[in-house]
Amino acid sequence: MIEKDLQYFTIEAPTPREALEQMRRQYGQEARILTHKSVRRGGLLGLFSREAVEITGYIGKKVKTPTSAQAMEESRQRILADARREQSLQLILKEIESLKANIGKEDAGRPADKPAGLARIESILQLNDFTPTFTEEILARIRKDFSLEDLDNFAVLQNQVLDWIGEQIRIYPSIQIPDAQVRTEQSSKVFIVVGPTGVGKTTTIAKLAAVFGVGGSSSSSPKVRIVTIDNYRIAALRQIETYAEIMRIPVACVESVGEFKSFLAMADGTGLILVDTIGRSPRDLAKLAEMKAVLDAAGTRSEIHLAISATTKASDVEEILKTFEPFKYKAVILTKLDETLRIGNIISVLAASRKPISYIADGQSVPQDIEQASVVRLLMNLEGFHVNRERLEKRFGERAKISDAYWS
Numbered sequence: 001m002i003e004k005d006l007q008y009f010t011i012e013a014p015t016p017r018e019a020l021e022q023m024r025r026q027y028g029q030e031a032r033i034l035t036h037k038s039v040r041r042g043g044l045l046g047l048f049s050r051e052a053v054e055i056t057g058y059i060g061k062k063v064k065t066p067t068s069a070q071a072m073e074e075s076r077q078r079i080l081a082d083a084r085r086e087q088s089l090q091l092i093l094k095e096i097e098s099l100k101a102n103i104g105k106e107d108a109g110r111p112a113d114k115p116a117g118l119a120r121i122e123s124i125l126q127l128n129d130f131t132p133t134f135t136e137e138i139l140a141r142i143r144k145d146f147s148l149e150d151l152d153n154f155a156v157l158q159n160q161v162l163d164w165i166g167e168q169i170r171i172y173p174s175i176q177i178p179d180a181q182v183r184t185e186q187s188s189k190v191f192i193v194v195g196p197t198g199v200g201k202t203t204t205i206a207k208l209a210a211v212f213g214v215g216g217s218s219s220s221s222p223k224v225r226i227v228t229i230d231n232y233r234i235a236a237l238r239q240i241e242t243y244a245e246i247m248r249i250p251v252a253c254v255e256s257v258g259e260f261k262s263f264l265a266m267a268d269g270t271g272l273i274l275v276d277t278i279g280r281s282p283r284d285l286a287k288l289a290e291m292k293a294v295l296d297a298a299g300t301r302s303e304i305h306l307a308i309s310a311t312t313k314a315s316d317v318e319e320i321l322k323t324f325e326p327f328k329y330k331a332v333i334l335t336k337l338d339e340t341l342r343i344g345n346i347i348s349v350l351a352a353s354r355k356p357i358s359y360i361a362d363g364q365s366v367p368q369d370i371e372q373a374s375v376v377r378l379l380m381n382l383e384g385f386h387v388n389r390e391r392l393e394k395r396f397g398e399r400a401k402i403s404d405a406y407w408s
C-alpha cells in the first residue's frame with residue numbers, strides 16, 4: 001500500500017517570483033503549488049497599491065508500508081536494480097577508460113564529445129527552458145570557438161554565452177511623444193496593444209498612460225488619451241475607465257472604422273493615443289480580422305505591439321506570433337515576467353523570429369511595474385549563471401525603469 005505523506009505550507013511574498021523563490025529555497029524542487037492569489041495592500045482600486053502574493057502548496061513523500069509478500073518482492077527488485085546499476089557502472093567505467101586512452105591519441109585542440117564546461121552550459125540552458133534548437137546553436141558555437149583548455153575556465157565561458165544570448169535579443173525603442181508645439185493630427189502617436197486574452201493588455205495601457213501622461217497637458221490638447229475597442233464587455237470598459245478617471249486621462253470607446261476615424265480627427269493634437277483592444281483567443285480568427293479592420297483606420301502613424309505573457313510555453317508563443325502576423329506588429333510587450341523563473345523559451349522563439357521586445361511588465365501595480373525592455377534585465381532573469389551586471393551593462397546598456405519618471 002502506498003500512502004502520500006503530504007506536508008502543506010503557505011507563503012506570502014511581495015511578488016509571485018519571490019514567493020516561488022522562497023518556496024524553492026525552503027521546500028526544494030519537490031514542492032508543488034496548490035493555490036495562488038494576489039492580496040492587495042493599500043491603494044485605491046488597485047492604483048498605486050502594492051500587491052502581495054499568497055501561495056499554498058505541499059511537498060509529498062511516498063511512504064511505503066508493504067505487506068511481507070510485497071516486501072520480499074520489493075527487496076528482490078531492489079537487489080536486481082542494484083546489480084543492474086553495478087553492471088552499468090562497470091560499463092561506464094570501461095567507457096571512461098577507453099575515452100581516456102583515445103584523448104591522448106586525438107589531435108591537439110580537437111574537443112572531446114562533451115567536456116564538463118559544455119555539459120554545464122547545456123544543463124543551464126535547459127534549466128531556463130531555451131529551445132533545443134537555440135541550445136544546440138550555442139553549443140555548436142562553443143565547440144567552434146573554444147579549445148578544450150579554454151573550456152576549463154567556466155567564468156569566461158559563461159560570460160561568452162551570456163553575450164551570445166544578449167546579442168540575440170532585439171530591443172525596440174521606447175515611445176517618443178512629439179513636442180506640444182509641433183503636434184498635429186498626423187503627428188500623434190497611435191500605440192495599439194493587441195494580444196491573447198488575459199495577458200495584461202489593459203493593465204499595460206494603464207501603466208503606459210500613467211508614465212507618459214506625466215507632465216499633464218493643456219485642456220485643448222491632452223498629452224495622452226486612451227481609446228478602447230473593448231467595449232463589448234461592460235467590465236472591461238469599467239476597468240479602463242476607472243484607471244483613466246484616477247489618472248485624469250480622457251478615455252473613449254469606438255466600435256467601428258467610422259467611429260475610430262472620427263475619434264482620431266477629434267483627438268487632433270494629442271501626443272500619444274493608447275489603444276486597448278479586445279482580448280481574443282489566437283484561434284478566434286474572424287474576430288481578429290474584424291478588429292484589424294478597425295485598427296487599420298489609424299493608418300501608417302499607428303504602431304501595433306503584441307502583448308505576450310512570459311509564462312507562455314515556446315510552441316504557444318510561436319503560434320501567437322504567427323496568428324497576429326497580419327497586424328504587422330512592430331514589437332512584443334512581455335508581461336507577467338514576475339510569474340516565471342524561466343524565460344529561455346521566449347528568448348529562443350523571439351530570436352528565431354527576429355522580433356524585438358519593447359516593454360517588460362513584471363507585476364500588477366500601476367504604474368510602477370513596467371520598464372523599457374533591455375537586454376540586461378532579461379539576462380539578469382536567467383537562472384544558473386553568475387551574472388556580472390556591470391559587465392553586461394557596459395556591453396548592452398543599462399536598464400531603464402520608465403516609471404521612475406512618474407515619481408520624479
Ligand SMILES: Nc1nc2c(ncn2[C@@H]2O[C@H](COP(=O)(O)OP(=O)(O)OP(=O)(O)O)[C@@H](O)[C@H]2O)c(=O)[nH]1
Pocket residue numbers: 016196197198199200201202203204230236277278279280335336337338339361362363364369
Ligand atoms: N503578475 C502579473 N499580473 C499581471 C501583469 N499584467 C497584468 N496582470 C494581471 O493579469 C490580469 C489580466 O490583466 P488585464 O490587463 O485585464 O488583461 P487583458 O489582456 O486586458 O485581458 P482581456 O482584456 O480580458 O483580454 C489582471 O489580474 C492583472 O492585474 C503582470 O505584469 N504581472
Ligand SMILES: [Mg+2]
Pocket residue numbers: 201202203230236276277279
Ligand atoms: Mg483588457
